[in-house]
Amino acid sequence: MEDSSLNFLRKTFELLNDGGVFDTKEQCDAEKSLVDFRHPHELKQLILFSLTDNIDTQHDDDEIEKLCRDVIKFSVKTNNRNCHNQLFGGLDFYGLAGEWMTSALNTGAYTFEMAPAFTLIEEAVIQKSLQLFGLDDGDGILCPGGSSAIMYGINLARYAKFPSSKLEGNPQGLVMFTSEDAHYSMIKGASFLGIGMQNLIAIKTNEFGQMNVDDLDMKINDAIKRNLKPFLVNATCGTTVLGAFDDLNKIADVCKKYNLWLHVDACLGGSAILSRKRRHLLSGSDRANSISWNPHKTMGVPLQCSIFMVYRKGILHECNSSSANYLFQQDKFYETAYDTGDKSLSCGRKVDAFKFWLMFKKHGERGFEKLIDNAFDMSLYFVDQIKNRDGFEVIFQPQYTNICFFYIPKFMQKKQERDEKFWECISKLAVYVKERMMKNGNLMIGYSPLSSKNLGNFFRMVVTCQPPATRESMDFVLEQIEKIAEDFEFYDK
Amino acid sequence: MEDSSLNFLRKTFELLNDGGVFDTKEQCDAEKSLVDFRHPHELKQLILFSLTDNIDTQHDDDEIEKLCRDVIKFSVKTNNRNCHNQLFGGLDFYGLAGEWMTSALNTGAYTFEMAPAFTLIEEAVIQKSLQLFGLDDGDGILCPGGSSAIMYGINLARYAKFPSSKLEGNPQGLVMFTSEDAHYSMIKGASFLGIGMQNLIAIKTNEFGQMNVDDLDMKINDAIKRNLKPFLVNATCGTTVLGAFDDLNKIADVCKKYNLWLHVDACLGGSAILSRKRRHLLSGSDRANSISWNPHKTMGVPLQCSIFMVYRKGILHECNSSSANYLFQQDKFYETAYDTGDKSLSCGRKVDAFKFWLMFKKHGERGFEKLIDNAFDMSLYFVDQIKNRDGFEVIFQPQYTNICFFYIPKFMQKKQERDEKFWECISKLAVYVKERMMKNGNLMIGYSPLSSKNLGNFFRMVVTCQPPATRESMDFVLEQIEKIAEDFEFYDK
Numbered sequence: 014m015e016d017s018s019l020n021f022l023r024k025t026f027e028l029l030n031d032g033g034v035f036d037t038k039e040q041c042d043a044e045k046s047l048v049d050f051r052h053p054h055e056l057k058q059l060i061l062f063s064l065t066d067n068i069d070t071q072h073d074d075d076e077i078e079k080l081c082r083d084v085i086k087f088s089v090k091t092n093n094r095n096c097h098n099q100l101f102g103g104l105d106f107y108g109l110a111g112e113w114m115t116s117a118l119n120t121g122a123y124t125f126e127m128a129p130a131f132t133l134i135e136e137a138v139i140q141k142s143l144q145l146f147g148l149d150d151g152d153g154i155l156c157p158g159g160s161s162a163i164m165y166g167i168n169l170a171r172y173a174k175f176p177s178s179k180l181e182g183n184p185q186g187l188v189m190f191t192s193e194d195a196h197y198s199m200i201k202g203a204s205f206l207g208i209g210m211q212n213l214i215a216i217k218t219n220e221f222g223q224m225n226v227d228d229l230d231m232k233i234n235d236a237i238k239r240n241l242k243p244f245l246v247n248a249t250c251g252t253t254v255l256g257a258f259d260d261l262n263k264i265a266d267v268c269k270k271y272n273l274w275l276h277v278d279a280c281l282g283g284s285a286i287l288s289r290k291r292r293h294l295l296s297g298s299d300r301a302n303s304i305s306w307n308p309h310k311t312m313g314v315p316l317q318c319s320i321f322m323v324y325r326k327g328i329l330h331e332c333n334s335s336s337a338n339y340l341f342q343q344d345k346f347y348e349t350a351y352d353t354g355d356k357s358l359s360c361g362r363k364v365d366a367f368k369f370w371l372m373f374k375k376h377g378e379r380g381f382e383k384l385i386d387n388a389f390d391m392s393l394y395f396v397d398q399i400k401n402r403d404g405f406e407v408i409f410q411p412q413y414t415n416i417c418f419f420y421i422p423k424f425m426q427k428k429q430e431r432d433e434k435f436w437e438c439i440s441k442l443a444v445y446v447k448e449r450m451m452k453n454g455n456l457m458i459g460y461s462p463l464s465s466k467n468l469g470n471f472f473r474m475v476v477t478c479q480p481p482a483t484r485e486s487m488d489f490v491l492e493q494i495e496k497i498a499e500d501f502e503f504y505d506k
Numbered sequence: 507m508e509d510s511s512l513n514f515l516r517k518t519f520e521l522l523n524d525g526g527v528f529d530t531k532e533q534c535d536a537e538k539s540l541v542d543f544r545h546p547h548e549l550k551q552l553i554l555f556s557l558t559d560n561i562d563t564q565h566d567d568d569e570i571e572k573l574c575r576d577v578i579k580f581s582v583k584t585n586n587r588n589c590h591n592q593l594f595g596g597l598d599f600y601g602l603a604g605e606w607m608t609s610a611l612n613t614g615a616y617t618f619e620m621a622p623a624f625t626l627i628e629e630a631v632i633q634k635s636l637q638l639f640g641l642d643d644g645d646g647i648l649c650p651g652g653s654s655a656i657m658y659g660i661n662l663a664r665y666a667k668f669p670s671s672k673l674e675g676n677p678q679g680l681v682m683f684t685s686e687d688a689h690y691s692m693i694k695g696a697s698f699l700g701i702g703m704q705n706l707i708a709i710k711t712n713e714f715g716q717m718n719v720d721d722l723d724m725k726i727n728d729a730i731k732r733n734l735k736p737f738l739v740n741a742t743c744g745t746t747v748l749g750a751f752d753d754l755n756k757i758a759d760v761c762k763k764y765n766l767w768l769h770v771d772a773c774l775g776g777s778a779i780l781s782r783k784r785r786h787l788l789s790g791s792d793r794a795n796s797i798s799w800n801p802h803k804t805m806g807v808p809l810q811c812s813i814f815m816v817y818r819k820g821i822l823h824e825c826n827s828s829s830a831n832y833l834f835q836q837d838k839f840y841e842t843a844y845d846t847g848d849k850s851l852s853c854g855r856k857v858d859a860f861k862f863w864l865m866f867k868k869h870g871e872r873g874f875e876k877l878i879d880n881a882f883d884m885s886l887y888f889v890d891q892i893k894n895r896d897g898f899e900v901i902f903q904p905q906y907t908n909i910c911f912f913y914i915p916k917f918m919q920k921k922q923e924r925d926e927k928f929w930e931c932i933s934k935l936a937v938y939v940k941e942r943m944m945k946n947g948n949l950m951i952g953y954s955p956l957s958s959k960n961l962g963n964f965f966r967m968v969v970t971c972q973p974p975a976t977r978e979s980m981d982f983v984l985e986q987i988e989k990i991a992e993d994f995e996f997y998d999k
């Protein structure tokens with residue numbers, strides 16, 4: 014049995030390759046090449062998902078192979094060049110090789126004895142990240158996703174201002190601040206960390222989706238007057254929908270004025286730090302107390318790869334340690350400072366650093382820069398094309414590589430009045446186009462409303478590093494939308 | 507470049523195979539076959555970990571291959587049959603194939619549109635788990651590790667008793683209860699969720715490491731008298747060091763009496779549910795409000811695979827949702843109940859269900875049962891051998907597959923008096939043996955003190971399902987300890 018199972022593992026690459034998972038160029042526009050969409054009830058007819066009836070059933074390798082081929086067939090090929098649906102997309106094959114090695118070596122990143130090479134690799138990735146963002150004397154940890162990284166930031170901020178909270182729990186009156194366009198993990202964090210969603214105070218954004226710093230100042234001031242306890246401002250570099258960058262220097266000034274912790278959520282936009290032309294977007298990051306950055310977005314590092322950074326050494330351990338003495342024994346024969354686990358909120362933490370480290374070794378900083386600059390350049394090309402085509406309009410000039418736009422179908426382009434019904438139609442068109450795209454199976458882009466700007470549905474198209482976008486792949490998106498919208502008929506309800 | 511990178515990926519299997527990562531039988535006892543240990547400063551001489559100097563440096567595929575071979579060489583081969591160091595260990599190759607496919611398909615488990623097959627697979631894994639533990643009408647979610655799963659439990663318990671806490675934050679006076687031998691994530695959770703470490707009340711354990719239910723009752727009663735707000739009892743099935751199982755039925759009675767949420771931390775011991783002979787250990791699990799279970803422990807599912815279960819539908823969503831409308835649009839063309847992401851505290855959640863599902867399809871419940879029964883049988887064999895060999899003593903008759911024992915070296919076996927110096931020597935021996943094992947590189951078992959039982963260091967040996975333990979592999983552990991201990995010299999300090 015052992016040989017047979019190892020043979021099955023050996024076949025994994027070919028199963029994926031046969032299933033088109035690694036295709037990045039040829040046939041990427043063909044129907045169903047990105048997704049062969051089925052509704053849940055349809056998919057349940059095609060694959061026997063249930064596990065509840067097979068107490069005695071065991072499948073042989075041929076049956077297991079068939080199941081795998083089906084799962085691959087009906088999964089989204091996120092590495093397809095027309096996948097622009099989420100803030101991640103595309104795969105770096107060196108990164109994937111790193112991930113495969115990581116999972117085969119199957120260990121937890123908590124002690125040096127269990128993860129010697131990986132511990133030093135994580136240290137190297139953190140050092141490099143700190144250097145890039147200007148927190149050279151800081152510390153960091155890889156954690157399972159951006160939401161987790163942001164919650165690490167909230168936790169440290171609370172501990173820094175109220176060290177007794179670790180032992181005694183939250184003091185009453187904690188409040189924190191973030192822009193109304195920030196990621197929803199701030200909301201979830203407010204609830205999860207016992208602070209309460211209503212104590213996360215939303216700051217207005219300007220017309221470009223950036224935090225209004227005057228509003229921030231006013232609301233902090235107001236909270237202090239109400240005897241509340243402000244402790245954190247979260248600034249966003251690359252908001253989820255619009256890709257907007259808050260002005261870190263201005264926000265840092267306000268944080269200094271009120272002695273508040275500045276967390277910079279650069280989960281999305283942090284990758285701009287690797288481009289000499291674009292890193293100005295993150296200017297002021299060296300004044301942050303903590304930063305979250307997801308190289309699994311934009312850069313094609315396989316999910317999950319989230320880096321949490323903090324400006325000073327020691328505090329991660331002080332804040333998070335519980336000193337479990339079955340794991341972090343102090344009488345070990347090696348230098349136990351390399352046991353990083355007690356800095357973490359997890360115990361058995363998956364190794365997420367190696368894949369990124371390997372990509373770094375392969376591409377170097379300049380290689381990443383080239384990929385990132387291409388993503389930016391192609392986004393600008395996309396915006397230029399929008400401006401030159403009838404019916405397309407960008408909502409904002411994008412600051413990052415997500416582009417928000419809407420399309421006015423031909424039959425409405427001459428209609429002058431943009432009344433409620435007009436916008437209702439535009440909003441419904443997005444849903445219609447999305448459905449048709451999914452069913453054609455060769456293109457995915459997202460759509461979203463935006464309550465802070467009082468906007469109904471518009472398209473959000475995301476350009477990532479891998480596979481490198483081309484003019485042709487950008488044109489394809491616009492052509493498809495035009496074509497599908499031809500069939501759209503809007504009925505009043 | 508694309509072809510070359512795909513070729514590199516194709517080679518991953520061979521790199522790992524050459525490095526001995528998949529060896530489970532031959533040569534497993536050979537020196538360095540499990541780990542080629544180097545101290546951090548030594549390892550840094552052998553591999554160039556740093557990324558800070560190579561802005562322009564890029565490595566070609568041969569150099570990248572060399573780096574990978576070195577990382578593999580100096581990593582612990584956790585799949586080696588003599589790796590008994592942590593609560594996980596061993597790899598199921600079907601599970602690993604599932605993990606490789608998951609990472610190649612690189613998607614997030616939040617919306618059906620991005621993860622159609624994986625969404626239904628997660629649903630099937632959760633359904634099966636709920637059925638096994640007797641929470642048939644419940645709900646669940648896979649989350650990044652056991653600590654995370656336990657914190658989901660604390661969060662739901664708080665919300666169930668104090669629904670306004672989501673919006674308003676923690677009420678003052680929250681207290682929760684767990685045994686003094688429970689996993690440290692309860693402590694970290696108390697701090698992280700803003701409850702405070704001192705408000706996690708430790709309940710005494712009996713001589714077998716099980717929660718003293720009378721002490722629990724008394725301490726809840728006492729808390730109520732002090733006007734505190736008890737909301738949760740955490741019971742443990744398989745404590746971290748001793749592998750003890752709390753009596754769920756008795757604890758459920760107390761929870762009923764005081765109307766408290768019962769979370770069952772079955773991260774370690776939950777796998778016993780798959781064995782008809784052993785599932786009695788979890789008797790009463792159907793009375794839990796929530797359960798955490800890590801199939802990545804014991805069963806050889808690649809890290810991470812943690813399942814959180816809750817007894818009733820709806821509450822996960824009620825408690826955790828933030829209704830982000832760029833991701834969980836309600837006007838989608840498919841049934842949005844399949845968008846599971848808003849039940850989660852993460853946003854881009856790694857898919858952890860597929861690997862376990864594939865193993866289930868391959869082995870069936872009976873296949874798992876065989877593997878688990880073998881782990882139990884070999885643990886009992888190990889204990890029998892201990893009883894028959896001079897100098898070895900078990901600390902407790904194990905309830906699960908971790909065995910805690912100590913060894914009295916030959917030169918001390920005749921000494922009758924077990925005074926402070928005797929125990930100091932035994933404690934230091936564990937450190938010495940561990941160092942020598944690591945340097946021989948063919949065996950790893952853990953050691954630990956246990957403050958709740960006033961014990962210095964003893965060995966904790968963990969038997970997992972993969973690769974299946976044999977009498978020979980059990981004997982090897984005892985022989986090695988005897989042999990290494992021969993060289994141990996104890997000097998007074």
